[in-house]
Amino acid sequence: MLSRLVLRAAPAALRALPPPVAVGVLHTTRPLHTTQQSLAPVPPLPEKGGEVRHGLIPEEFFQFLYPKTGVTGPYMLGTGLLLYLLSKEIYVINHETAAAACILAVIVYGIKKFGADVAAFADKLNEEKVATALAMKNEAIQTLQTAIEEEKKEQWRAEGRNYLFDAKRNNIAMLLETNYRERLLMVYNEVKKRLDYQVAMQNLKRQKEQDYMIQWVEKNVVQSITPQQQKESIAKCILDLKALSKSAHAAV
């Protein structure tokens, strides 16, 4: 009971606490996800990158010079720049130049020959990654769809709850009826047993009284028969028997 008192007192105590600290100090009351911008869905990667001519100079440079110098402008600029650097020896030709030329030649040859194959291979790897991710996504969507259908089915099943309740009510009614009848039978049996007991008691009593009375009467009668009477009765009986035998003899 004391715990219930504590629980009742807790909200009142919480309301009595000072209000939360100012917004600038603690960022607990900062609203979240209120802007339109969000990180998903991520926009897809662009198909092609920025245009680059000869692998080194972006196309924007050529477009920048086109209005003033036409198509050959940047090339003229490049040639002039190169000749200037060479003639003034701002770019010095030494062993590194030869090495750089060879390396560049090899690189360019390699790219021209194997570029397409490497690109196709990389594309294939990417495709596989994307395909696995897509498969996972589709599988997740599929499982969710099946879950939705299952849920709808369960909802449809739940509509039949009235039948279930009726059946249960019937069951309960039957149980109650059975119980009632059992108890009725028990009551009847008990009452009958008590009444039978009373009846048996009365019968027993009457029988005992009867037996005792008969016995008593017999005893008294036997006692009252004096020896004299006994002799007289025996003689009478013999006489009677003789008379009877005579009548029987006569009849035969």
Added chain:
Amino acid sequence: GPLSQRPLMEVRLGELHTWLSTCNFSPQRLLGAVQKAWSSYCAKYMHVRRGGPAGISMLLAGYCLLSYGWNYQHLKRHRWRKYH
């Protein structure tokens, strides 16, 4: 728009001086500018579906030029002619 808000590419050559004076050079802003430049370069040339050699080759070329510039004083000694 106003001069101070324009990005570098849209500033004309004559206004470059004034533009440089308007922006504040704090380390965070500089770092932010470097970060933005790098991420825009990556987004334009490297994070594409079908890129080419352009993304890395420009970086390597820039590196070659930078290292040539750093070693220029040493390379100057290997000139072929004395007077140009």
